[in-house]
Amino acid sequence: MSTSLFDIVLEYIDLIFLLFSSILFCLFVFMGYFSTRSSIHYKNKNSFGDLSKVMASPIAPSITIIAPAYNESLTIVENIRSLLSLKYVNYEVMVVNDGSKDDTLQKMIEAYDLVKIEKEIDPNWKSKPIRGIYKSTQLSFSKLTIIDKENGGKSDAINTGVFLSESRYVGCIDVDCLLRPDALLHVVKAFSQRTKKRVIAVGGVIRVANSCKISGGTLEEIRLPKSWLARFQLLEYTRSFLIGRMAWGRIDSLLIISGAFGFFDREIALAIGGYDTGTVGEDMEMVFRMRRYMHERKEPYTIEYIPDSLCWTEVPEDLKILVNQRDRWARGNLETLYKHKDMLFNSRFGRLGLISYPYWFFYEWLAPLLEFFGFFTIIYFWYLGIINWDFFIALTAAIYVFSITFSFYAVLWDVFTYNEYKKTKDILILLFCAIVEPVTFHPILVFSAVRGNYKKLFRVNSGWGSQVRKGFAKAA
């Protein structure tokens, strides 16, 4: 390659990157703006009335919480107890034992006096065979249903739950998640407060429960995680849920509802066939299909997002488990985007095709890859001696400081709205995390994303991986 041609290529790459970065900056600024407006509006709107007054209403809509469990023997009893103590009149807890190899089922049977019941099941329903349905003999656990089935993965387990449920709404949560007692009231309110649009799904903020004081399935004291890895994730979750998703929710373009806390209109969920069992990014894929379904039917709809801290979960404190988790997320992202590739810049899908999908494609899927290859390119260019170091340093500094500022803004907004971490020391630690995160935690995420993409593109066999739960009981 002649030098002149090489320079031309560089110029073009330069142009593309400049455009890419400018859009990203603008998007982040807009996100900050929309999330701020959305949060203020939400706070004002919900400052009146008392949710608990309607918790026992005789016409409250029914809701089923579906929690798939696989080898959760350590924490299952405690977690179910927590789910059974929610403040709502018309709900059911359905735990789907997805062919656990440990004594998860036995522990549940013993703890809740379960007996097998008979229920007619559609022979045409496609899921792994159901071995049994259990109900408690005790009235106090009448809200509990246990489904025991052969192992088929998380999606298959949730699909079975959605199918067997008879409620109007179904919630898919991780069984180790801790829900705030009034969580279902918030969810039902989000589902039923609209009049012009049908709310097809409701998502919410996921908070980090590591090191928090938990007793009897109730969150007693909120504490900052002791592990640095968990602290970085806490900052990341704050930024993502309080700024990112809040902003997308504001413009009704939310494309992902976390599998740890997602609620769906059961009729629509069944109409689209439930979760796709062939992907590891089933939560995102489901939202894509639900949106597509409603678009095609031309029915007015929306997806609601609740910024209240309703769901608390344990995040990985082990580096290997974290990398596996993010690897899986990256694969799920790629699978979903590929499956719905016809949406890209497709005006037929409105904002979904013109804003949301392109964002996910360029900034959630492509950006880590560009970062990864950019890193090696810098090294190569340095080797070639063509880097303008002054410009490079100025650009890097601008981006670095911008990312810190953005994280600071997320922390500020968390303090202003929910103020979960009241100790000054905790806030200072979080701010410190924001300063060091771009050079410590972020490269790990980039590496995980590249690994996930590599596995997917080169068809390296990978599943869900495993996550060892410490268990809330122990954490306390």
Next chain:
Amino acid sequence: MNIELSTYYNLFLVSSPTVDTSILWNFTFLFIGLGVLYFGFIFFFKSKLSKIALKTASTRAELAPIISNFLFHSAQDSKDDQKEYINLKIEIREYLRNKTFRKILAEILFDLQKDVAGTTEERLFKLYRELGLHHDAFSKLKSWRWQVISQGILELTQMQVGESYQLITKFINDRRGPIRKQAEIATIKLRDEGIEFILDSTTYAISEWQQLKMIEALSGLKDYSPPRFKSWLISENTDVVLFALRLIKHYNQNDAAASIIELVKHKNNHIKLAAIQCIKDFNFKEAKSTLRAVFLDCTDEVKIQILSAVALFGDASDIPFLNGVSIKETNFLVCSKASGAINIISPDTVLPTKDIKNTKPSDLELEVDLEKVQPTIIHSDETTTVSLSEDYLEIETAEETDVYEVDDSPKHEKSIENIEIAETIVQDLKVERPNENKDILPEKEIIVQSQENDELNTGKLEEVFEFGSMDQETDASLNNELGLLSSKDDDLPNITSNSDELEEEYAMMTFEQKNTFIDTIESLTDVKQIGLLEEIMEKEDESELRFKAFKKLQLLKTNFPVVKILENEYSESNDTEEDVTVLEENVLESKGLEKDIELPSVFLPLYQKTWDLDSKLILIKEMESLGDEKEVFFLRTLIDSNELRISKSAKKAIVAIENRISDNSEYVDVIPVLKNEEVSMTSNNKESALIEPTTQLNDEASAIIEEQQTILNDDNKLPLELCFLYDEFGINAPKNEEEEESLFDFEISEEFFLNLDKKEENEH
């Protein structure tokens, strides 16, 4: 600083826009500045929030005793207290000039309002006004910000500022949702007629959540008498119709059958579902045809609800429809629901088909399997002494017919196979039965309707055989299966043993306890109690208790005619709870009476289990607010209670229920009877003549009337079903007490004779 103009050296052809490095540094400094600013804000907000919380807490602590003094001050207080009160008033007036102080004071009062009730709450409302805090709330209504207006409405509602009602109702159709919703809640809470105003005037949609909140607000109103919500079922606002349906269901207003049934045809699925729910709750049997008519056009969710309604009050005539649904519907849940409904209406009609082996049992196995298959084919008729009623058997026959009608279905083929097997068994048994057993077992004839194996749809074979000739083992198993077919003299009902337990318990009681125990038997849902009362009448030493038991039994027999029948029947029947239920149903059905009217109130078991007076009074109060015809029946039994308060409350409750359901024309005729405690049927026809009913009525009516006459008690009260019957035939009850003594004097309406004429004409 050396500033470069581009990222790279040696630019050719198309160049990227040159970015000045200094601009990047400027951006960097800007972001650093923003970061520092945010850092500062974080701690600023944090400390500000803490300070506000601290200040509010200290002010509250300071104001709490002052407010307490204001709230609990009275003119009878000592002079020192009076002085202190006046000083505090002067002091607080000074403070009230401060806006922040007023805000905190109002917040304290709002918080306090949640914890107080009664007189204190009223004083709190008064204090709020006296301090002039409501003016602040009024001024908030003039704000342009929706959250301020909403806050103002909330405050005025919470402090029950009645004069704000007119102002707030103006916001009912405000374009801003939060204001509108707050105004709706306020309108309901401020005045009882608020809900009517909302339903009449709202033009916006009412979200489901808002409906929940409004119902909750209505539930919180004291001594609230809801309007008849059926008036809004014709509203043009779909959400108003839906809300009205929910309110109707919530307040059990069952006087809008026609409108509700019509709404099943509505385009909106939510309205359809709500209407079906009402139909189910109020047992509107007349909705069946409409439900079946709209079925095909409904979504699966609605179809399932329709099927559950049909299952609830369907009969044999619905089984072909349900069979059709179970065959034609593609959705599994709908099919399953239809099959379930069939089995609810007629148990064991649809049998399991999955994983059932197609086997033909050997002769030996047939005898063992007999008990499992016999009920499929064995029928009886009126001529047998078996306790099954004619109506019950008709249903069985109808089911069988339906089974044959859809013989292309695999599951029905299975049923036919079962019948074939059963028939073979019966034939075999007839051949093998030893004659010598005949005199051991009582002679009973059962007509077995069966069909030739090769002519399922055409040939019907009637075989008569005697159970007495069957071997005892088979007979015992058959009896166990059929239950009611038992005729052995020593097959006394289980009631005896249960009664024994009750008797033992009774025997252990003291005189006072016995007295109380008899009092608590206010109604009879359990035949055990009949036996016990009779035992008391026969064996009790104390004449007072014997007399009391006698009176109680007489009273209860009058009010619950079923008891009379049960009393006659149970000596012949195997006693199980099912038997009693079947008997009750048969008796009621044979009289052509509505089961839902005759069956005891749901409050009955609760009342029976209640021993203390206060709880009983609370239950009666609940009946007063929730009850319908069933409760009136039950309440009648309480009027004669020894306890004056119960008697009074029961009378009051009857009147209240009467007023509430006065729109029901059928019931209007009955209520005055209850109120005056005498039988007086009114006819629409004033020009009717007196005749002897036994000579004029047809045989069926005469037979029923004769049966009813035996139920009459010493007080000459007519059972309610008789009143219905008389009403049906257009017979007027005696007008005065003299006529009442002669129960056979009735007025026959002109309509009755016209009907007779028509019948005669038709016959000719």
